[in-house]
Amino acid sequence: MKPVLLIDFGSTYTKVTAVDVEQGVLLGTADSYTTVESDIGEGLNNALAKLHSKTGELEYQARYACSSAAGGLKMITSGLVPELTAEAARQASLGAGAKVLKVFSFQLTEDDLEEIRAIRPDIFLLVGGTDGGNTECILHNARMLASIDFDFPVIIAGNRTAARECERILAGHEVHVTENVMPKFGVLNIEPARKKIREIFLGRIIRAKGLSKAAEVISGILMPTPSAVMKAMRLLAEGCEGEEGIGDLIAVDVGGATTDIYSMADGMPQDASTVYKGLPEPYDKRTVEGDIGMRYSVRGIVDAAGITRISRLSGLKPARCEELIGLISSSTDMIPEPGSDLEKLDFALASMAIETAVARHAGTMEETYTLMGLTYVQSGKDLRQVRQVIVTGGSLIRTSRTGEIAAHALASAANPMSLRPLKADIRVDRKYILAAMGLLSEYYPVTALRLMKKELEYDGYSEQTNS
Amino acid sequence: MKKKVLVIGVIGADVHAVGNRILYHAFTEAGFEVINLGVMVSQEEYIAAAIESAADAIVVSSLYGQGELDCRGMREKCDEAGLKGIPLVVGGNIVIGKQKFEDVEKRFKAMGFDRAFPPGTTPETTIEALRELLGMEEEA
Numbered sequence: 001m002k003p004v005l006l007i008d009f010g011s012t013y014t015k016v017t018a019v020d021v022e023q024g025v026l027l028g029t030a031d032s033y034t035t036v037e038s039d040i041g042e043g044l045n046n047a048l049a050k051l052h053s054k055t056g057e058l059e060y061q062a063r064y065a066c067s068s069a070a071g072g073l074k075m076i077t078s079g080l081v082p083e084l085t086a087e088a089a090r091q092a093s094l095g096a097g098a099k100v101l102k103v104f105s106f107q108l109t110e111d112d113l114e115e116i117r118a119i120r121p122d123i124f125l126l127v128g129g130t131d132g133g134n135t136e137c138i139l140h141n142a143r144m145l146a147s148i149d150f151d152f153p154v155i156i157a158g159n160r161t162a163a164r165e166c167e168r169i170l171a172g173h174e175v176h177v178t179e180n181v182m183p184k185f186g187v188l189n190i191e192p193a194r195k196k197i198r199e200i201f202l203g204r205i206i207r208a209k210g211l212s213k214a215a216e217v218i219s220g221i222l223m224p225t226p227s228a229v230m231k232a233m234r235l236l237a238e239g240c241e242g243e244e245g246i247g248d249l250i251a252v253d254v255g256g257a258t259t260d261i262y263s264m265a266d267g268m269p270q271d272a273s274t275v276y277k278g279l280p281e282p283y284d285k286r287t288v289e290g291d292i293g294m295r296y297s298v299r300g301i302v303d304a305a306g307i308t309r310i311s312r313l314s315g316l317k318p319a320r321c322e323e324l325i326g327l328i329s330s331s332t333d334m335i336p337e338p339g340s341d342l343e344k345l346d347f348a349l350a351s352m353a354i355e356t357a358v359a360r361h362a363g364t365m366e367e368t369y370t371l372m373g374l375t376y377v378q379s380g381k382d383l384r385q386v387r388q389v390i391v392t393g394g395s396l397i398r399t400s401r402t403g404e405i406a407a408h409a410l411a412s413a414a415n416p417m418s419l420r421p422l423k424a425d426i427r428v429d430r431k432y433i434l435a436a437m438g439l440l441s442e443y444y445p446v447t448a449l450r451l452m453k454k455e456l457e458y459d460g461y462s463e464q465t466n467s
Numbered sequence: 468m469k470k471k472v473l474v475i476g477v478i479g480a481d482v483h484a485v486g487n488r489i490l491y492h493a494f495t496e497a498g499f500e501v502i503n504l505g506v507m508v509s510q511e512e513y514i515a516a517a518i519e520s521a522a523d524a525i526v527v528s529s530l531y532g533q534g535e536l537d538c539r540g541m542r543e544k545c546d547e548a549g550l551k552g553i554p555l556v557v558g559g560n561i562v563i564g565k566q567k568f569e570d571v572e573k574r575f576k577a578m579g580f581d582r583a584f585p586p587g588t589t590p591e592t593t594i595e596a597l598r599e600l601l602g603m604e605e606e607a
Contacts, residue, residue, distance in 0.1 A: 081515045132469065132500075133520035185474075185502040185520050275482065275507050368507075370480040371531045377507060 002061035003027055004444070006436035007044060007218065008225055009034075009067040014043035016051050017436035018058055024447045026455060028055040029431050040069065041217070063218040064439040068225035073097060073201055076121040078104035079181075080128035080137045085158065087279055088181040089127045092157070092190035094286045096197035097227030098123070107137055108144040116145075121152050123200055125193065126166065129159030131183045142166040146173075153200050157181045157193040176200065188280055198223055226286060228438030229253065230262060233390070234284050235437075236452050237264035240445040246453065248386045250361075250421065251434070252409060254353045254393035256332060257296035259289045261361040267381025267419075274365075274376040281363075281381050289357045294349055294395045295332035298325055305352035313348035316341055321348075335398070347405060350395040355408040363419045378419070384411060386421040390456060392429035402428045427456040471523040471601050474516045476504030477559075479537035483530035486559065490528065493590035499597070510541045514548045523601050524554040526593070527580075534561035535574065542579025554600045558584030558593060 001022040008015040014034045018027040030051035034043025052058060075098040079086030086105035093100045101119050104112055116124070124145070128138035138158040145154065146169050153174040156166045163177045176199075179192040202222055229251070239245030248265035263285050269276050291300030302310065302325060311318040324345045328334050336343035363380025391406045399405065406426040411418065433455055441448040473494055477487050484506050491503045502516050513525050525545075529537060538557060545553055557580050562571050568585040575583035582596050598604055 081518050084515055084519050128519075130520045133472070133522075134518060135521070182519070185516050275505070277507070277512075368480055370482050370507075372482050375480075375482055375507070 002059050004440065005048075005058075005060040005063040006439045007047075007063060007065040008228075008435045009040060009043075009065060009069045010225065011069055011071065014040070014047045015432060015436070016044070016047045017431075017433055018051060018055060018060075019436075019440060019444075019447065019451065021440075021444045021447050024450050026431070026433065026451055027058065029433065029436075030054065031432075034069075044217070062220070062443075064220060064442070065218045066223050066225045066228040066435050066439055072099040072226075073197070073224045074119070074122045075100050075125060075197070076102045076104070076116055076119060077125040077127065078108060078141050079158075080134055081105060084185075084279060085127050085129065085182050088188055088190060089125050089157070089193075091188065091282060091285070092181050092193040093125055093197065094226075094288060095190055095230065095282060095284065096194040096201075097224030097230065097286075098197060099288065104141075108141045113144060113148050117148060117150070120150075123197060124150075124152055124154045125197070126154055126156050127158040127181050127193075129162065129180075130185050131160045131180050133159055133185075135159050135162035135165075138162050138166060139169070142169040146170050153204060155193060155196050155200070157196070174204075182279075186279060188282060190282060198227060223439075225435050226260060226288075228435040229260070230284060230286055230438065231441055232434045232438035232448065232452065233262045233264055235441045235445055235449050236390070236456075237388075240441075240449060242446045243449045245449070246388050248383075249388035249390060250358065250383060250386055250409060250424075251390040251392070252354055252358060252396075252406070253434075254350055254357075254391070254395055255293050256394070257290075257293040259292040259353050259357040259393075261287050261289070261357050263361060263381060263383055263386070265381060265383055265386050267363065267383060269376075269378050270382060270385070274378050276378050278379045285361070285381065287357075287361045289360060292353050292357050294346065294353065294393075295328055295334070298329045298349060301349050301352050301356065304356040310345070310348045310352060313351055314341075314344040316344055316348075321345060335394075343399070346395055347399065347401055350393075350399070350405045351408040353395075354391070354405060355412075358409040358420055359415065359418045364417050365419055366417065380419070382419045384419050384422050387424050388427065389421065389424040390427045390429060390434075392432060392434055396428065397430050397432060402426065429456055431455055470498060470500040471597075471603065472500045472502065472520050473524050473526055473597070474502045474504065474513055474520065474522045475526040475528070476508035476513060477506045477528045477530065478508055478510070478513075479529065479531070479533055480507060481529055481531045481533070481537075482506045483528075483559075486530060487528060490526070490590060490593075493594065494526075494597075497590075497594045510537075510544055513541075514544055514550060517545075517550055517553060518548060522553070524556060524597060526597070527555065527557040529557065529559045529561045532560055532563035534559065535571075538575065538578060538580065545579075554582075554597075555580045556582045556584075556593065556597065556600070558582075558588055560586050 006017040015031040032046035077089035082105040251262040253260040366377040411420040437448040
């Protein structure tokens with residue numbers, strides 16, 4: 001049986017992974033610098049040439065691809081109450097692998113319309129109201145949208161009572177109606193909206209992103225790259241028929257501009273004395289920290305962690321840290337030499353990126369004294385019992401101190417209210433295969449799962465406690 | 468005919484869960500659609516739930532004696548949030564100590580609550596009051 005080729009069209013790199021599905025062996029991986037402007041096919045050919053120089057010439061039975069090229073899948077959402085339907089819309093979009101550029105709540109204003117026009121999203125997700133609940137807001141927002149010129153598709157996933165009327169208001173545009181993201185108060189129903197987003201991505205975005213040429217050479221499943229990673233992580237956690245998963249997990253992808261966090265865990269209160277507050281969060285939750293990244297967003301890490309901690313962790317003087325940070329925020333393609341100051345700084349930055357991003361992703365616990373004694377109030381997911389942490393991203397793959405950096409994802413005495421894992425095994429995606437495995441899992445889940453268990457465990461399996 | 472929607476819950480740092488469950492079942496049985504926020508509910512949570520669900524009334528329970536403090540400013544917040552005129556109902560052990568309930572009721576009415584109920588009120592009494600408040604008497 002011929003091997004399968006998995007392609008990840010990134011914004012700067014095209015990555016290819018070849019898998020022998022019969023033997024369940026990773027044949028090789030390679031990447032090549034690309035820009036959409038040049039030609040996405042060229043990047044693919046270069047990456048393939050690199051791959052074949054290692055593996056020898058290969059012929060493929062199928063080529064599957066995911067893409068985050070041209071800025072990824074840009075979305076804007078609008079809901080009613082910020083913590084309720086607007087949050088549900090954000091969760092749905094993030095879960096579908098989108099880059100959420102703006103979340104509006106309550107009624108859209110003329111200024112908001114200006115912003116929408118300027119951003120020109122790939123998809124607009126319009127929600128608001130529980131089924132049978134508020135219709136005023138979503139109808140108003142549909143009318144506001146209809147008053148401007150736009151060419152992006154709109155998904156309506158709000159109060160079903162108002163859905164058809166919204167569709168009529170937006171007649172003449174590409175409109176898709178699907179189930180409410182919050183049909184009943186406090187009930188999250190984001191899968192139908194996620195599915196709709198992925199469908200539109202397939203049908204429309206590919207063309208708009210200059211990927212149609214690439215679409216000719218691939219056999220199928222184009223999805224946003226984060227969506228592929230999400231699939232891989234879900235498979236790794238839950239397992240599939242014929243192969244067991246590794247259980248609840250957190251995955252962290254520290255990039256140059258953003259940091260993505262995935263958690264596969266129920267996360268609801270573990271005992272009766274804990275009261276849960278706020279919207280329940282999905283089992284498969286993804287968050288993106290747009291201000292946390294190793295190069296373009298290095299300032300965000302400094303703002304969150306403070307220069308003192310970065311200086312202490314890196315062992316460099318604050319002034320030296322500042323100097324280097326200034327350098328890397330403008331020369332974003334700098335990669336540290338072994339033993340250099342930059343390597344020390346990157347260690348501190350990656351540690352703080354993980355700590356900040358996981359703390360924002362995880363829930364929090366508050367202690368409250370009531371007349372009945374001490375009570376705990378939980379908001380967000382309780383990840384304390386999660387025992388697996390998977391890390392990926394250049395700064396974690398290249399370093400030998402992965403385990404030390406990744407330990408910052410764990411609970412710490414300095415922030416006891418943050419519900420992060422108490423201890424965990426750290427696994428590294430040293431070959432950058434997560435997205436590829438997500439793609440492979442569509443047709444060969446057992447192979448994808450076995451490969452992940454093998455490849456993720458292979459490098460740097462360690463238990464860390466960070467007390 | 469569309470069911471009337473009630474948002475219910477126990478306000479403040481109050482964790483009395485039993486009465487809340489009883490009310491949930493009684494109101495549901497009586498034909499209301501009930502959004503139950505459970506215990507330790509803040510004013511903002513009632514209001515957010517009422518906005519999304521276009522609720523017809525908010526029913527606040529308080530069992531631990533701090534109800535008066537917890538309920539202060541709720542009517543004004545509803546007004547701010549665009550829930551002008553939404554019926555607000557409160558009941559339970561809403562104040563501490565031996566006080567004449569007429570005085571207590573007067574104070575809660577001055578705070579903008581439409582009805583206030585003393586300890587020992589049966590669900591039936593509240594349901595009747597809600598039907599009256601929401602103009603449902605003909606169908607009952």
